[in-house]
Amino acid sequence: MAALADVSISTASKALNGSGRMSEETRERVKKVALEVGFRPNALARGLITKRSFTIGLLTNDTYGRFTLPVMAGISEELVGHGVSVFLCAIEDDPERARVHVDAMLDKSVDGIIASGKRLDRQLPVDLSGLPVPVVYAFTKGAADGVTLRSDDEQGARLAARCLIDAGCQRIVHVTGPKTFQSVRERADAYRTAIDGPPEVLHGIWAEAWGHEAVAQLWDRGGEKPDGIFCGNDQIARGVVDGLRERGVRVPEDVAVVGFDNWEIVAAQTRPPLTTVDMNLRTLGREAGRLILAMSEGREVQSGIRKLPCSLVVRQSCRGAEAPA
Amino acid sequence: MAALADVSISTASKALNGSGRMSEETRERVKKVALEVGFRPNALARGLITKRSFTIGLLTNDTYGRFTLPVMAGISEELVGHGVSVFLCAIEDDPERARVHVDAMLDKSVDGIIASGKRLDRQLPVDLSGLPVPVVYAFTKGAADGVTLRSDDEQGARLAARCLIDAGCQRIVHVTGPKTFQSVRERADAYRTAIDGPPEVLHGIWAEAWGHEAVAQLWDRGGEKPDGIFCGNDQIARGVVDGLRERGVRVPEDVAVVGFDNWEIVAAQTRPPLTTVDMNLRTLGREAGRLILAMSEGREVQSGIRKLPCSLVVRQSCRGAEAPA
């Protein structure tokens, strides 16, 4: 203990924590010695008495990490500066496993839990209400009286529609995922009210193959072809773009395409690279970190659902106002 | 404390931990009460005295999570049953951040650290030797005298080559990433010795575009065309398959293609879906968890590099012996 070099153990503690009363000279001396010997207080002992472990848990059922990873990065980014570490617990929709992880976290006295997932309209397979620690739901359905953070899918869809409209599209179709997803319905609704012409929504699965299929449906039938396609996610968009290219339809000259998710690996590798809506999950993660920190420090945080804005990442599949009509 | 219901605090502890001497009847009674009241020992207090926190740290510079996520899943899977939780620390090749995270972990008395990354021939930007806790390197370059786990890329490449040969390919080309990657060189070497005909290795970048480009190079020049292509990763393979399809070359009938990584999102969405080499990173993660657990319990673990075998995931781009020559 650094106290050996100077003073009593209690004075040392107070000096380092900026509490207690002592001469400025003593305080500085202790700090200096502590720095020299590289003294680092034991977090376990500290946590035992202060009831704060500087540790939070992140629970997620998004095994693939597509959504959780950016959220995680944001949380960690926000919290590492405060000395808070993050337990990552991947549960695969397995209530048993979820329970084990939650218990393990509680045993370790986490200061809070962030629940995250891959769908905004599904709860994790474990009840997190009534826990002795604060909980923040980030990109997953939360308890009614909980603190929930989610993307503003309607605003995101408006962004996409606006981009297509600005690019001069007259006839915009929406090719998206299963109607059972709430976010699909929200985006579709926003799309319907945002465009001028008659809306057309095609529901399918979240896969490239569905993008192809949708293009086939649209082009093989008679009548007017769309000149703008808003896709429910980047995988579908990629399928659509590939399908169009294979038919000799130019993107974005003949048909402009906008995706959703900004999943780099898909969006950036598509030919041409996709213009797409980014849900800013990293920012959402930061916000979740900020909130859980506040709550763990006892500050009041208003419960309810907070929608965080999406932004548009313009690549080449739709260039907005740049591209002449 | 559960002792209230029965006996002294020390007897209770001994009863629950299976230590000490007492009548079987007492032991059972304590256990029963503990279960009833849902008693869970405080991990902080326990860690303070036993010097084991049942916590390990996972350090990675693979922000995108392509490699780390499966490794992480494996580690977690292996350890959760032992009550061990995992701190995930994402550092982006930032030595400063790495240092902060390592310090935070040490403060929290982690029982061990697993270092992971995205390249087998690069160290993390922080020196983990001489730490007061055991370290296991998983899918990243480790210290010379450390315990390192990696995939057996040569064996994986042999698997790929064997699949193409079995499919009847006579002229197999290897389209891969930059020569600066050690794994690229290892795979290329294994490819060279595995095939019968004269080898041809094309180096480029890790992108779909390079796959296209390579096909263009191969097909636009005169002379004999390959009938089998072994790609350095799935992205390149996807580019190759797309390039071939656009030229009217059938996969796998005219040219069989094998990828590397088994990155579901790419491999399964390719048309046709890719046959590819899986590095079994989840298994590697499990093994890392097993080792760090052993080491943290004081068991001796032999240092050195352990290569874990890859396996072949057969989809449709190369059907091995099934496809007639």
Next chain:
DNA sequence: TGTCGATGAGAAAACCTTTTCTCTTAGACC
């Protein structure tokens, strides 16, 4: 000179376990 207040610093309790040591009791053996 005596009392009061402020200031600086240490003693000790508390946090919640585990673990070692000690004590009591009962049974066995001579």
Next chain:
DNA sequence: GGTCTAAGAGAAAAGGTTTTCTCATCGACA
């Protein structure tokens, strides 16, 4: 009947901090 041993269970220390309380000293004021 006395001594020894083993069994069963509790007392207490230890682990490394934080925090409250107490104590000593000194200057000021009456």
